[in-house]
Amino acid sequence: MVNINPNGLLPKRIAVTGGAGFVGSHLCEALLARGHEVLCIDNFYTGARSNVQNLLTHPRFELMRHDITFPLYIEVDEIYNLACPASPVHYQFDPVQTLKTSVIGAINTLGLAKRLRVPILQASTSEVYGDPEVHPQTEDYWGNVNPIGPRSCYDEGKRCAETLFFDYHRQHQLAIKVVRIFNTYGPRMHPNDGRVVSNFIVQALRGEDITIFGDGSQTRSFCYVDDLVRGLIAMMESPREVVGPINIGNPSEFTIRQLAEMVIELIGGSSRIVQRPLPQDDPKQRQPDITQARDTLGWLPTIALREGLVRTISYFDTLLGTGAMPIPAPSA
Template structure:
């Protein structure tokens, strides 16, 4: 039995955050879920409302938070280009000011603090697959920079707080993740392809479809988070958490069409600015230091995700 802790999860009503709330409650902890509902939804955590160990607080993490906690998972930030480009200044603020505020809270409460960083810190990589010691190839003034550079600055802050204030920190770099509770209109490729296929619409393919991504199912990713948080203090990160199986966008579209039984056709559109050509994690560190690697294959994960979106669309009557 784990010792009960009070755990703060910022962005806790989002896709990843809500699943992490579930996991922490299942492990016997108390959970303070903080979200401003910019992309998160109350629906994602409605099933937890009656749990006496769960608390939901509406709060914007760009403002300080005064609570008593034992551990912090900082997940607050829109993660899809459609959402983070809607208000790019706020995206940078939530990455940078949000990091300052959770680090200040961790310093005061002596809490261990986890940063959900991103593979976007590598930009459009010139090294493949990406290892944690690769410094990245990021455009500092492009339309994706608010997210890419915001997350890079957050990592800087985490490491400086550790060096300057001896904080206990953990930093994970998340690669493409998918699963139930993804936002249906977030513009991310898995959710977009599934929703379009279920509706019988054309599947929107940017560029030739030969660009690659690596897709990690949400339960695998969160297993990596918890293993990193529970690891010895000298295991800090950054550590890549993602699935090293690489797929082209055409392969993904074909698999979604097959699994949904859809008659959708693929429609090609111009590639967005600074869209990475390839993305694949080197997870050697995660394997060696955490004993972690993903277990759920893309086909199985897509089947679960399609079933979720099918229920959502049916309930919405679309």
């Protein structure tokens, strides 16, 4: 008798590269909950075994240590390619390796998908829009990216990966899916990854002043990780002709200063907001147009920023309170 998963679908064996990372570990959990087998692939550069510790005894979960800049020989039915450092602190620490992970990693995973004739999803990024001159950003906007700046190893690496995905689609008729992920936050973010949500929460929990860059008027849109994962799965399960790119993010826009004030309000304490110079090429505004995600995938975010921050603060409070703080990440 064929087993049917809880969603009425035949179970699949699914590979998630970067599966022990912040987003990847949540995706692995969600796929297991849908009745699939999950092969989690990670080299633990920014991912952590602790992120999937609760899955290690699951009968349908397998963990493989592997760097996708080297060829991969496995048998699966679908591939989610999430492998790449995603925060400035991490991707600028070894920019050459970051670029290799995006480009050579894409070549290797696309080659695997071509051999197996299986669908593959690329976790791209809103960073392909650079410091946008169009607001909000729609998928047909080509972006405003500095190709030789300190962020270009990530921005241009992801742009090149998108090129590879679409060329494999055109040349080899490969079933591809490309999603552009906007700012995402939630439990299992690395406390020292330099992202604004984790920075503010950790600083406030420690009673330190909260550091903003510039005057804090630059804007971001923050998507809770559970909403993002729903979007990734919806994209993978969409009809073959839906290839993207499709923006996945929360269109509710906040200034960095508003975020800092909300974190201070939720945590309390004596933290003040202090200003530092704005880093080079830091985008002044970022907001997704999610019309395609809504109309094509039936996807909308459901978790408001305040609710998501409460859950994320609880996670970091536990992490800091138990002495489980990971070793500090290398500085750029």
